[in-house]
Amino acid sequence: MDAVSLTRRGFLRGRPSRVEPAQRPPWALGEAAFLERCTRCDACLDACPGSILTRGDGGFPKVDFERGECVFCGDCVTQCKSGALFRQEAAAPWALRAAVGSACLALHGVECRVCGEICELSAIRFRPRIGGVALPELDAVSCTGCGACVAPCPAHALTMEKME
Structure with missing residues (x-):
């Protein structure tokens, strides 16, 4: 609402x-x-x-x-x-999960893995791909919504969003 x-x-x-x-x-x-x-x-x-x-x-x-x-x-x-x-x-503390936005450097061809490196639960991983930089993949089941990935992101591309 x-x-x-x-x-x-x-x-x-x-x-x-x-x-x-x-x-x-x-x-x-x-x-x-x-x-x-x-x-x-x-x-x-x-x-x-x-x-x-x-x-x-x-x-x-x-x-x-x-x-x-x-x-x-x-x-x-x-x-x-x-x-x-x-x-x-x-009960879970909240229904938040990380979300990668369009400002993500990797989505623009720039090598960056800061969010994946900071995530202790490996909820954000980077899979190698041929012909370009690795792109972030979020495992919503592993993500606790702690927000550790938000502040270190140099592009401010990560947000915490409510899960339905």
């Missing part, structure tokens, strides 16, 4: 913009329940060892993969007293 941003500036200029909800911390409740329960106390931000949790719109925590990867330690959940983050052992 697309959300429309009706900021004052956008409203006055007649340009409402489509915005995706921010990526919430791992094990966050659904967006509506999360926004209702989160007190914006910053305890999860302070607890995050990788400092990838930042304050987003309205002061609510969001994940910034440009700052690093999520190690799924659960410290943010442990510190959340409001119940906006709730870890169930059998």
Whole structure:
């Protein structure tokens, strides 16, 4: 479901913009329940060892993969007293997977394997091909959605996308 941003500036200029909800911390409740329960106390931000949790719109925590990867330690959940983050052992932290965009250097004939080298689970591999550079192949089953591949990409071609 697309959300429309009706900021004052956008409203006055007649340009409402489509915005995706921010990526919430791992094990966050659904967006509506999360926004209702989160007190914006910053305890999860302070607890995050990788400092990838930042304050987003309205002061609510969001994940910034440009700052690093999520190690799924659960410290943010442990510190959340409001119940906006709730870890169930059998549940995945989120339904995110890496996606390679059109800006990928390898797709433009430039040898680059940074994302494959940084991925500890080898979810991004490069298969050799005749007559050109190896192209990235993503194994969505192996990808945990940690985001380790996002920040090191020199072309900013990797994003984390929600799986249906």
